[in-house]
Amino acid sequence: MEVAVCVKRVPQVGGRIVVTPDGQDVDTRMSGFAISPHEECAVEEAVQITGRLGGTVSVLTLGPPEAADQLRDALALGAHRAVLLDDGGREWGPAGTAAAIVAEARRRAAEGPGYDLLLLGNEAADTGDYQVGVRVAHGLGWPCATGIKQLELTGDGVRARREYRGREETFEFGLPAVVTVKEGINLPRYPSLPGRLRAKRAAIEEYQPQWHPEGLRKRALRVPDQPRQQATVLGTGTDAVPALVRLLDELGVLK
Amino acid sequence: MNVLCLVELDDAGVTDASLRALTFARSLASAGSPGQGGAGPVLAAVAFGPAGRVPASLLGRYGVTEAYAIEPAALDGYAPLAWARTLEGLLSVTLAGAVVAAGTDCGSEVLAHLAALTGQAMAANCIAASPAADGTLDVSRQRWAGLLIEDATLDGVPALLTVATDAVPPVPAGDLPADRRADPEVRVHEPDLDTGDLRVRAAVSAGRDGGVSLANARVVVGGGRGVGGPDGFAPLEELASLLGGVVGVSRVVTSQGWRPHTQQVGQTGTKITPELYLACGISGAIQHMAGCGSAKHIVVVNTDPSAPILSRADYAVIGDLSEVIPALVAALKERA
Numbered sequence: 001m002e003v004a005v006c007v008k009r010v011p012q013v014g015g016r017i018v019v020t021p022d023g024q025d026v027d028t029r030m031s032g033f034a035i036s037p038h039e040e041c042a043v044e045e046a047v048q049i050t051g052r053l054g055g056t057v058s059v060l061t062l063g064p065p066e067a068a069d070q071l072r073d074a075l076a077l078g079a080h081r082a083v084l085l086d087d088g089g090r091e092w093g094p095a096g097t098a099a100a101i102v103a104e105a106r107r108r109a110a111e112g113p114g115y116d117l118l119l120l121g122n123e124a125a126d127t128g129d130y131q132v133g134v135r136v137a138h139g140l141g142w143p144c145a146t147g148i149k150q151l152e153l154t155g156d157g158v159r160a161r162r163e164y165r166g167r168e169e170t171f172e173f174g175l176p177a178v179v180t181v182k183e184g185i186n187l188p189r190y191p192s193l194p195g196r197l198r199a200k201r202a203a204i205e206e207y208q209p210q211w212h213p214e215g216l217r218k219r220a221l222r223v224p225d226q227p228r229q230q231a232t233v234l235g236t237g238t239d240a241v242p243a244l245v246r247l248l249d250e251l252g253v254l255k
Numbered sequence: 256m257n258v259l260c261l262v263e264l265d266d267a268g269v270t271d272a273s274l275r276a277l278t279f280a281r282s283l284a285s286a287g288s289p290g291q292g293g294a295g296p297v298l299a300a301v302a303f304g305p306a307g308r309v310p311a312s313l314l315g316r317y318g319v320t321e322a323y324a325i326e327p328a329a330l331d332g333y334a335p336l337a338w339a340r341t342l343e344g345l346l347s348v349t350l351a352g353a354v355v356a357a358g359t360d361c362g363s364e365v366l367a368h369l370a371a372l373t374g375q376a377m378a379a380n381c382i383a384a385s386p387a388a389d390g391t392l393d394v395s396r397q398r399w400a401g402l403l404i405e406d407a408t409l410d411g412v413p414a415l416l417t418v419a420t421d422a423v424p425p426v427p428a429g430d431l432p433a434d435r436r437a438d439p440e441v442r443v444h445e446p447d448l449d450t451g452d453l454r455v456r457a458a459v460s461a462g463r464d465g466g467v468s469l470a471n472a473r474v475v476v477g478g479g480r481g482v483g484g485p486d487g488f489a490p491l492e493e494l495a496s497l498l499g500g501v502v503g504v505s506r507v508v509t510s511q512g513w514r515p516h517t518q519q520v521g522q523t524g525t526k527i528t529p530e531l532y533l534a535c536g537i538s539g540a541i542q543h544m545a546g547c548g549s550a551k552h553i554v555v556v557n558t559d560p561s562a563p564i565l566s567r568a569d570y571a572v573i574g575d576l577s578e579v580i581p582a583l584v585a586a587l588k589e590r591a
Contacts, residue, residue, distance in 0.1 A: 013402070015541065017399060017402050017403050017541070026403070036523070037506075038523055093376075094377075123363075125399065125522065125523075126403075128379060128380060128397060128400060130364075130367060131366075131367035131371075131377055131379065134364065134367035135367065135371050138372070143454045145455055146367075147364070167459050167461075168460040169333065169457040170457065171455050182523070183519075183523040184509065184515075184516025184517070187512065215409065216376040216377070216378050216408070216409050217407055218406075221398065221403055221405055221406075222403070222404050223402075224401070224402075224403075224404050228553070228566070228569060230565060230566055231555055231568040231571035233570075234570055234571065235572060237578060237579060238582040240573075244554070244572060248498070251531055251552055253473070253498050253499075254590075255499065
């Protein structure tokens with residue numbers, strides 16, 4: 001199984017998000033970087049799949065040169081091959097990102113065995129566009145399921161499950177395919193020390209994808225107003241229970 | 256402008272998320288220039304299900320002027336690409352300049368497919384949208400699950416938007432002119448589909464669609480690291496039960512394996528919009544607050560008076576939840 005996982009370098013936000021003075025970006029001077037929780041689970045899922053069935057996990061990212069750190073983190077978890085698609089210092093939108101991934105998938109297929117399965121996180125933690133996986137699938141002419149919490153490889157393809165409004169939805173379709181997954185599909189492993197050492201030495205393939213203009217164009221970013229300032233303390237310990245009961249009554253939640 | 260809105264049906268009628276999407280769609284439809292011939296803006300709703308199940312009166316109260324039902328004979332169940340293809344086909348019927356859906360798993364997926372089919376941009380989780388002078392839309396949308404807002408220009412025909420349902424309350428239309436007070440006629444629409452559109456199709460397990468879940472619960476009792484382990488949740492469950500609510504948990508709890516991920520509240524879990532969120536032993540990481548910040552009232556039980564969550568809550572009890580919650584449960588039982 002040739003599995004590719006697409007990840008995105010995002011800031012690790014701490015107590016609050018701060019915007020740069022020009023209102024264009026998140027201020028990342030004090031932050032570390034990582035990949036989103038959904039994507040950690042996608043990497044883990046890919047490594048588990050090839051662990052069971054054999055094959056190669058390629059981890060791809062569209063980002064700055066520093067995104068190589070996130071690729072090496074994935075290699076340390078068991079991915080075999082890493083690809084950096086250079087963003088040229090620009091913020092890419094979903095159409096351009098998808099086109100870059102499609103181009104890489106086509107390039108890979110032209111060189112040898114193409115990808116059988118492309119995994120992504122359901123949405124990136126920062127931009128939250130919810131559409132890259134679907135756009136990639138259209139670009140490649142592959143089926144796509146999103147928000148998946150359980151994935152099985154069957155003889156004929158995949159069986160992908162998710163929960164929606166209290167019911168379980170199961171999708172079955174053939175390979176090659178795109179699947180976007182959500183945190184909760186598995187519990188990601190921690191990297192091993194030998195894994196980290198191997199990842200540090202690994203070669204990373206680099207390409208320069210073609211920029212695509214987007215129909216959705218950012219003008220500015222801002223932190224929304226906080227509706228609350230500081231909680232009113234009702235009391236300490238069990239002494240506060242009578243006040244708590246009165247509050248629940250006032251809020252209308254007691255039958 | 257004419258707006259087409261995807262509406263999801265549930266056992267009780269139309270989902271709450273869809274009512275919020277309709278509220279947003281109506282506002283967008285009304286903000287544009289008036290339609291030809293003095294007609295009001297067109298707000299077309301499309302639902303997948305038997306025409307008889309489409310609640311025309313409810314839709315009418317939300318300002319829907321025309322409704323389309325896609326019956327099971329034409330398309331049975333959920334198939335995201337087929338649903339998108341259906342919406343695409345309705346564009347010429349409704350002359351819609353914009354397509355709106357709730358930012359649910361379903362709405363996001365269908366509009367993502369519609370974006371790929373039409374080659375247009377899709378703005379996900381919008382909190383506001385209005386027409387600009389040049390024919391584009393000024394939109395504000397959520398980044399970081401709402402911790403950050405992006406103001407952007409949406410340039411596309413049709414404009415495609417999903418609605419951040421935690422940010423837009425469901426509001427029926429105000430006084431409608433007399434000629435619009437009639438319920439919209441529900442027309443059966445036959446989509447033009449090919450087999451490829453049905454390649455990815457949901458088989459659905461039996462279950463109640465419309466019961467109390469984390470996403471629609473009126474009361475949520477939250478447990479975090481302070482609960483201490485899987486065995487500490489019993490008092491929280493009892494309290495939730497007494498209040499007619501459900502238990503939610505923070506990411507620490509699920510990554511420790513104490514509770515299933517389906518109970519996680521937060522950016523990568525479920526976003527909740529209850530009347531009351533009672534957060535016990537939760538410090539208040541912003542990714543968690545992204546999931547519960549839209550609760551009407553937030554009450555915190557925490558041993559730490561300087562926990563970040565106190566600056567995002569309405570009321571707090573400083574104390575150990577393992578003492579406070581059982582005492583609260585006892586007091587509520589005595590009162591009953």
